[in-house]
Amino acid sequence: MPGVETTTRPARAAIAGNPNSGKTSLFNALTGSIHCVGNYPGVTVERNEGLARCDGRTLLMVDLPGTYSLTAYSAEEVVARNFLIEEKPDVVVDVVDASNLERNLYLVVQLMEMEVPLVIALNMVDVARRHGKTIDIQKMSQLLGVPVVATVGNKGHGKGALLGACAKVADGSDASHVQRVTYGHPLDEHVHALADLIADDQGLCRMHRPRWVAIKLIEKDPQVAETVARVADDSEVIIQAAESAIHAIETHSGHSVQSIVAEGRYGFAAGIVRLCARAPAVERRRVTDRIDSIVCHRLLGLIILAGVVYALFGAVFKIADEWAWLFGKSPSEWVEWFFEAAAAGIGGLEASHPMLRSLLADGVIGGVGGVLGFVPLIFVMFVFVAVLEDTGYVARVAFVLDRALRAFGLQGRSILAMIVSGGLGGGGCAVPGVMATRTMRDEKDRLITMMVAPIMNCGAKLPVYLMLIAAFFPTAQAKVMFLLWAVSWVMALIAALILRRFVIRGEQTPFVMELPSYHVPTVRGVLRHSWQRTWMYIRKAGTIILAISLVMWALMYFPRMDAGSYDAQVAALDPGSDSHAEELAAIEAERSEAQLRQSIAGRIGTALLPLSQLADFDWRDNVALVGGFAAKEVIIGTLGVAYSMGDVASQESRSLVDRLRADEEWSPLRAAAMLIFVMVYAPCMCTLAVIRRESGSWKWTIFSTAYSTTLAFVLAVLVYNVGGALGLGT
């Protein structure tokens, strides 16, 4: 029978594990390539799938979110647990950090409680060995009744053995039998008795293992209690029996059932560690401690943090400069490349189908090409952020900054959300940032973080910054970027403080966060990580940004005006005169601008002029910024379309950077106002959709748009006028 199954569909393996257990790198090593990136149904926790091949068999690997436990208290844990219950994978691989065995075994115990077909990947055995730990794998496998395979995820060691073990468990040819977890007296007896009672219930047993339901009921798990009440035929009896068990345990021990259950699990884990692992009398986990004593030092810690961020920008721009052949001219290179590739087609269109030519050249190339031009720089930025994440430094940033953030009504989890949103200097995204707030239990803290996280410099804002900086602050690129990073934090903190003071008042909630050991990241892992994110950026450019660019193009192209007067002017020119070309160009430019101005977008932009003039934004900027509501990348695309349309007469293709620099109406001060506005104003549509879902209220979604846009506008006006009064940047 198993043979039949393998031919119909691949066996499915779920990969579970603690955060920082090297789960992701092991997943990458196993699958080689991402098969599918998506979300778990109903929630927005990222779901990665990939195919792994072993001896002609194919396994579909599903990466579960990293969790410490399987309670009903956080979205990730619920997702992981529901996946195991509802989708019933053929095998579950629990990635266990061998250098942190006891804590990692806590999750193993919970998976054993669920009685899923389990394989343990004892990961990072090299690190454990360096710490002087030895682990008797065979004994461990025997005691748990689970196949245990030693692996080194980031080097791909143990891959074959792990897949072999998975295949064996999946098709049922593995002989080992998951052992029953014992918690000690009196918990064991109560679990046993309650499980017996539950085992009689048909409906419940179809969904869950009786013992798991018993332990979860005793643990007062709200989700399971709800399921029992809904599904069980005689739910009252079961719930009452659970209550009396809880009462008996609490009276017997004098402690809460939750702590008794947790202690039972940890007791089991400690027993396994005692029997299977040997650690040196003096710990050798010194390197991490030594680095921490510098990185988290009272004085040095903050200096190092500022230094790291500054160095990051410096290095990014340095590398970008080295790549000038790719970066500096890249938007135009895209255009050239495209023209060369499609020269015949578009060249012929020029006369016969001017609209199609405009659509391709201005809409597609101007919009998407502009976004794609920043790919190299974005990639470099992602590489640096990936290095910081993979080493374990990001957790230290949260540790160092927590106290400061708390003063502004935020907390440790907010730091993670802000960093995910781009708080380490760009390359983030507010969508996962807003989603990262899920781990925060307090609604108020969560709301505030959701409101301010989009202010961080996300990956989509970067091209706008880079373009404006390249155009107007070419001599101080890294410095301005650093300043923008600092300003984004200041703005977010001030916004948070105001919100906490006047809008969302209340107490703050706890902060418990693992500080993982430092790791030397592997080149492969970092590149892979960065490439995945860059690829998402490129994909976005090819889909959402393309669609919006086309819409923006249409808004700028229609309605067509009557061009008769300009044609007459052209006809009146003397083709033989010396200045013919120049005059022709001047007329063409005038015509394009007139056309743009009276287009739908132009009218919207013009209508906003009375307001936007206060910050020196012209109608083109307005159009671009309105487009930015959809996605921030659109700003650059739309500016590209707007300026290239006003520039059709000039046959040489110039990058937007050059165009803006040459434009007399643009000044560094206007660029600065624009920068601050782009930083703070409304979150993009994707982010708003997530805010809507996460906050569950339109009120807060609309509020986040309204407050940030108002704040951004006030700031931009301030920057422009105060700057102007001080005589800066003219």
Next chain:
Amino acid sequence: MPDETWKQFERNPISHSAAHHIIAIAELRESAGYARVSDVAKLLHITRGSASLTLKALKKRGLVLEDENRFLRLSDTGNAVADAVRGRKFLLQSLLHDVLGVPADTAEEDTCKIEHLVSRETADRLARFLRFIGSDDERARQFLAAWGRYNGPGNHNPPGCPPHDADGLASLCEEHPSPGHPNGAERSGSRPRRRRQATPISLADLGVGQSGRIARVEGDGAIRQRFLDMGITRGAVVRVQRVAPLGDPIQIAIKGYSLAIRKSEAKSIHLELEVPDHAGR
């Protein structure tokens, strides 16, 4: 080694909660003259349903009887159990509080945990021992005085001053000691809700490099669950590794790894005793 103790406990036929139910019935019948399921539930501060479940089991075992009017009474065996448990409770409390100087509420708590598990032989020996200690024998006085000096200022009973209830001790030889409290069962039944006073030291009080053993974790459901999941459980040893640059949070070592936690949260983690350095791994 703890496994063996558990096994011993398992052989003992009376569970902790069963003992409470039996004593509740005995006391209700002594004070009110009758006992119904709802009275037992009320006395023990539990739901009627859960009292009913336990009582059903006791009825099956023949310890509790129910007449046609649904009034409960104890069988002869049940009465014997009730007397034995109450007697042992008194013995244990006397030993812990009066002789060893354990504070009264702790003594009561601990007694509650073991009263139903003490064998008859131990109870007899204990009674004999207490009778000896409470007697006028010179050696007993010397013993108490020596113990008092050794035990130091923590002892609530100054040396030379015998247990304050000397008469009670003297009367211990009787098989039926007077019940400890008129509503003893109720008090012990509600004990989990009546938390002990905060232990003097919490995790937030430790300096860098100091360590301690976790005695108790306070806090509401979700937060405590998080602590528990991260390995902050009773009996675990924690060491403070460092303090963040701005004075908060702190970095602690527990179960072989590092955890960042704010001082305000560390306050809800109570420590039992200090242990030598390097134990926090």
